[in-house]
Structure formats: structure tokens, C-alpha cells
Amino acid sequence: MGDNTFAKLVNASTRNLEITDGSNIAVIGGGPAGSFFSYFAIDFARIIDLNINIDIIEPKYFDKAGPTGCNHCGGIISETLVQNLSAEGIVLPSRVIRRGIESYTIHLETGSAVIETPLNEQRIASVFRGLGPKGEENSNFESFDGYLLSLCKEKGINLINARVKELERHEDGIVVKCTGVPDKKYDLVVGSVGLNPGALSLFKNINPSYIIPKTTKTHICEFYMADTDIDKYFGNSMHVFLLNLPNIKFGALIPKSNYVTMVLLGDQIDSKVVDSFLGSKEVKGCFPKNVELKTLMHCHCFPAINIEGAKSAYDDRIILIGDSATSKLYKNGIGAAYITSKAAARTAIFQGISKNDFQNHYQKICKKLETDNNIGKFIFGVTSFIQKSELLKKGLHATILDEQNKINDKRRLSSILWDTFTGSAPYSSILQRGLDPRVGASFIWNTIKQTFT
Ligand SMILES: Cc1cc2nc3c(=O)[nH]c(=O)nc-3n(C[C@H](O)[C@H](O)[C@H](O)COP(=O)(O)OP(=O)(O)OC[C@H]3O[C@@H](n4cnc5c(N)ncnc54)[C@H](O)[C@@H]3O)c2cc1C
Structure with a gap:
């Protein structure tokens, strides 16, 4: 033309x-x-x-199980979205929600800590974007x-x-x-x-x-487990990993009905990176003892994500x-x-x-x-920096544990981490709260204490 x-x-x-x-x-x-x-x-x-x-x-x-209905996603519906949708008259029915997420369990090489939802309400949903992996054909759930x-x-x-x-x-x-x-x-x-x-x-x-x-390459895989085992080992908690492993900015295990969805985000995630994550004792420790994780793997893929x-x-x-x-x-x-x-x-x-x-x-x-x-890139830069330092991770772990005994509005670092992992708040709001001197002071104090333990 x-x-x-x-x-x-x-x-x-x-x-x-x-x-x-x-x-x-x-x-x-x-x-x-x-x-x-x-x-x-x-x-x-x-x-x-x-x-x-x-x-x-x-x-x-x-409405079909397997790849033909899959839209490659962790399937976490954030708190903000659940609220926005319900204001629009869209209330997710229970047949769509595979599990209500009540807490996050953060795993570091230095230990684990549970962060409850800021208002102790169950408002995050885990879903499958399609009907689920092959084998879910006869489930009563909807995508x-x-x-x-x-x-x-x-x-x-x-x-x-x-x-x-x-x-x-x-x-x-x-x-x-x-x-x-x-x-x-x-x-x-x-x-x-x-x-x-x-x-x-x-x-x-x-x-x-x-x-x-x-875009960059990520990884998703589904582990098939009995629902009673998922209740026992994962409960209604999403497990988040901040480990010092190359390429991985964020790893998560998301419990659903009969599956646990593993999501790895970072830079060009490939099979080698996946193996290093699966081989870590923190990840293995979430599953039943003596189980070879690859035998639970049902399906996996490396979808792209916007950067x-x-x-x-x-x-x-x-x-x-x-x-x-x-x-x-x-x-x-x-x-x-x-x-x-x-x-x-x-x-x-x-x-x-x-x-x-x-x-x-x-x-x-x-x-x-x-x-x-x-701003999010900057925040993930800071978490990557912390991920690489054992001392800072010890300080982070101690601060989270310390905060769990406090009333909600005093759990400042926990609420920042909550919003960072769930995507529930804009990164600008997370940064603003992160700059509160009380957050820095408590983190620094807990980190200093770790140098003497
Ligand atoms: C590993 C990973 C984990 C994620 N986890 C989460 C999470 O837990 N929570 C969250 O909120 N977000 C998550 N996301 C992001 C989320 O998946 C996307 O942001 C979201 O799916 C975007 O929706 P969309 O409708 O724009 O695109 P999509 O969901 O990709 O939908 C695009 C649709 O277009 C259709 N299509 C493609 N080509 C054609 C064509 N030629 N003709 C007609 N139709 C076509 C496809 O079949 C598809 O159904 C994750 C992403 C990745 C990669």
C-alpha cells in the first residue's frame, strides 16, 4: 500500500x-x-x-482441565482486588476459591516467621485461572x-x-x-x-x-498432594522464600485444594534455578519428610512476566x-x-x-x-540486598518475630512485607512506610542485637 x-x-x-x-x-x-x-x-x-x-x-x-484452559499464574487474588471487585458487585463464589489465605509464612536461611493478615480477616483468595491441572475434570470447582x-x-x-x-x-x-x-x-x-x-x-x-x-522468564509448577496433607503442612498460609539463591527474587508455595502451586520470579528462571530452589532445605522442609519433590510435580511451565x-x-x-x-x-x-x-x-x-x-x-x-x-524495582533491589546478607536476614527475622507480639498498627515491618508479597498496596505507599524512622530503628536495633548472639 x-x-x-x-x-x-x-x-x-x-x-x-x-x-x-x-x-x-x-x-x-x-x-x-x-x-x-x-x-x-x-x-x-x-x-x-x-x-x-x-x-x-x-x-x-x-471449563477444561490442563493446558487448554490454563492462563499460567500463581492465582493469588490480592486483598485490594477482592475489595475492589466486591465494590463492583463481583463477589467471588466459594466454588472459585481454592483456599482462603490467612497468613504468610516467610522462610529465610535463619528461620521462619508467620505474618498474619493485618486485620486478621481472610480476604486473600487462591484460585486456578483455568479448571486446574489435568485430573481436575471432575472437581466441583470453577475457574x-x-x-x-x-x-x-x-x-x-x-x-x-x-x-x-x-x-x-x-x-x-x-x-x-x-x-x-x-x-x-x-x-x-x-x-x-x-x-x-x-x-x-x-x-x-x-x-x-x-x-x-x-518480559522475563518465570516458573510455575503444581505439586499434587492430598488435601489433608496440604492442611497439615501448609494450612491456609502462603509460604514465601527470601533465600540467597542466584536469579530468584521471590519464591512462593501457594496452597490450593489438592495442589500447591510453586511460583519463582526473578531474572530468566530456568531448570537449573528451579533445581537450586527445590534442593534448598527451607523448601524441602515445607513438604512431608523423605518425599522426593519431583514425584509430586504434576505440571510445570516457564511463562513470561512483564517487567x-x-x-x-x-x-x-x-x-x-x-x-x-x-x-x-x-x-x-x-x-x-x-x-x-x-x-x-x-x-x-x-x-x-x-x-x-x-x-x-x-x-x-x-x-x-x-x-x-x-519504585517497586527499588524495593526489590533492597530485598535482594537483604537476601544476600545473613546478618540482615537475621535482623529481619528477629524484627518480624518481635512484631508478632505487638498490636496491629505497631507491626510496621510485617505490614510492609505483607503488602510487598501480596501486591496489596502501591509500591509508593510501601516505600513511604519503609522510610518511617521507627521501621529503620527497630530493624537496625534487631540486627545489632544479632551480632552479639
Ligand atoms: C509466574 C506468574 C505468576 C503470577 N501470579 C500472579 C498472581 O498470583 N496474582 C496476580 O494477580 N497475577 C499474577 N500473575 C500475573 C497475571 O497472570 C497477569 O497479570 C494477568 O493474567 C494479566 O491478565 P490479561 O487478561 O492481561 O492476560 P492473560 O491472563 O494472559 O489473558 C490473555 C488471553 O488472551 C488470549 N489470547 C492470546 N492470543 C490470542 C489470540 N490470538 N486470539 C484470541 N485470544 C488470544 C489467551 O488465550 C488468554 O486467555 C502472574 C504471572 C506469572 C507469569
Whole structure:
């Protein structure tokens, strides 16, 4: 296509860049971001008496066990997200929650400590994004992603089970092509395809200034265990490891119904890094004695995670949300998907669907998340530093133990760690609390005491 023809098409397509009665919206990807966008867009449209059609296009089957319904995730629904969702009228039913998390157990080479939820309430949920690993076919549980999609269907949103293969910009809309489904032209196309490189490149083809998010490799694996053993060895506690092992910034064991999900985050996690984690006495100590951990392993993968947000994640008639745009560094990615999706839906329905509309009303939300992530990088830099020093870890351990005997608002370091591990608060708030001289004083005092023990 010549430059002139392309310019004409772009000029023509900038007319009528708003959602009106009868507008068609394609949401590509039915993970949390796609569902949240659709849920809010249809509600916002109803507020201003607009009748719109939304198609969510998603190839996975979230009602099937195994890889076909898996969206590779630790499955922790943060406190903040549980609260935000319930304020939106979305209360997670018990058939979706595999376990309510009541505490965190932090493991260091110097010992372990349990940190209870700050308000002693059970508000963090562990879920499976799909139905769970193979073998879960007959369970009575429902998947988290499937549940969100069912809420969308109840609102009249159409679910198309297909994979998008091509996007084509036209004068008056964008044509979406999938195998096995007739091509269809949409007024707005929403990209909620996570970090799938092939799908992201479809958006780059029609929005060349889009720069895809930077990622690194992580690890997830599922250990199958009897629920009675999970109760005995893990309880309702998420086990977090701050060990001096190369590449690992954060390791966690998350108890669910019949599984314990292991998550390793850091820099380019590979099999060697995984083996070093599994071989540590702190990790082995969480499981029944004399059990070879690899025999409990049911499935495992090395999915990508965002470490830097996308650039220009919008154009006329195009908006990218969730992981495809920007996320929260290492934590609460589903919570970040909620934030970007709602902001994108608000912009599309109330402001318009031009590049300018998204730049003026959506971009600032992504920018705020990215600024917070930069603070997060600093906080993880500090935890990595502590991870490498036995003395500092002893001081950290002593401070946490000391704080557990105090009333809630005096458990300053514990609440900072709680929010860092759960992703329940913005990194800016964590940093602000970390700079409280009383936190530093208690940590330094406990560390000095350790030098004499
Ligand atoms: C190891 C690890 C652990 C994590 N743990 C947590 C956690 O405990 N809690 C938390 O909140 N976050 C966690 N996250 C982050 C979280 O998984 C993501 O932030 C979240 O899934 C983003 O949602 P999304 O809807 O943007 O993308 P996704 O959940 O990736 O959904 C994208 C959807 O798009 C679909 N898709 C892809 N290509 C196409 C195509 N061509 N056509 C149609 N559909 C397509 C996919 O099938 C998928 O369903 C974790 C991430 C990793 C890597």
C-alpha cells in the first residue's frame, strides 16, 4: 500500500471516532483484562442509554482441565482486588476459591516467621485461572477466568471461541479474522492478549508505533498432594522464600485444594534455578519428610512476566489493556488488569476511541502504574540486598518475630512485607512506610542485637 493511500485511510478513519448506538467492539483475549473491559464497557454504555455489541474472542476453554484452559499464574487474588471487585458487585463464589489465605509464612536461611493478615480477616483468595491441572475434570470447582467470562455472558456479551489470526485496518473500522469464523468489522478493537508474542505482533502490524512490553522468564509448577496433607503442612498460609539463591527474587508455595502451586520470579528462571530452589532445605522442609519433590510435580511451565510496560498501546480504534499494555511489577497482575481495563472502558464509552482520546484519558493510568513499578524495582533491589546478607536476614527475622507480639498498627515491618508479597498496596505507599524512622530503628536495633548472639 502506497504512503498516500495509507494516509487517506487513516484520515478517513479518524471520522466518527466514538462509540454510538449499535457500535461493535471486539475484545481479543478473554483473560481477566478482556472480561473486566467488557463488563465495565457494557455497564458504562447502559448509563448513557447506548446499546452496544461486544464480542470477546478467546481460544481457551476455561471449563477444561490442563493446558487448554490454563492462563499460567500463581492465582493469588490480592486483598485490594477482592475489595475492589466486591465494590463492583463481583463477589467471588466459594466454588472459585481454592483456599482462603490467612497468613504468610516467610522462610529465610535463619528461620521462619508467620505474618498474619493485618486485620486478621481472610480476604486473600487462591484460585486456578483455568479448571486446574489435568485430573481436575471432575472437581466441583470453577475457574477464575471462566467465572469472569460467565458474568460477561450474563450481561449479554457474546463469547466467540476462536483464535484471532489477522487484523486489518479499513476506512471505517478494523476487520478481525479468525479461523472457522466469518471475518467481521468492528468500530473498536481491544487487545487483551496478555504477553502472547504472535497476538501482540498483530497489533503492531496495524499500530506500528506500539512497542510490546519487556518480559522475563518465570516458573510455575503444581505439586499434587492430598488435601489433608496440604492442611497439615501448609494450612491456609502462603509460604514465601527470601533465600540467597542466584536469579530468584521471590519464591512462593501457594496452597490450593489438592495442589500447591510453586511460583519463582526473578531474572530468566530456568531448570537449573528451579533445581537450586527445590534442593534448598527451607523448601524441602515445607513438604512431608523423605518425599522426593519431583514425584509430586504434576505440571510445570516457564511463562513470561512483564517487567516493563508497552509504549503507544493505543491508536485510533485500538486499545491494549492488561499485560499487553502495562502491569504491576511481579505482583497483583490481575489487579493491574482491572485498573487498565476499567480506565480503557471509561475512555472508550465516555470520551471516544481516537488515539487522542486514549492518550489524554487512558495513558496517564498506565504511566502511574509504570512510575509505581520503578519504585517497586527499588524495593526489590533492597530485598535482594537483604537476601544476600545473613546478618540482615537475621535482623529481619528477629524484627518480624518481635512484631508478632505487638498490636496491629505497631507491626510496621510485617505490614510492609505483607503488602510487598501480596501486591496489596502501591509500591509508593510501601516505600513511604519503609522510610518511617521507627521501621529503620527497630530493624537496625534487631540486627545489632544479632551480632552479639
Ligand atoms: C509466574 C506468574 C505468576 C503470577 N501470579 C500472579 C498472581 O498470583 N496474582 C496476580 O494477580 N497475577 C499474577 N500473575 C500475573 C497475571 O497472570 C497477569 O497479570 C494477568 O493474567 C494479566 O491478565 P490479561 O487478561 O492481561 O492476560 P492473560 O491472563 O494472559 O489473558 C490473555 C488471553 O488472551 C488470549 N489470547 C492470546 N492470543 C490470542 C489470540 N490470538 N486470539 C484470541 N485470544 C488470544 C489467551 O488465550 C488468554 O486467555 C502472574 C504471572 C506469572 C507469569
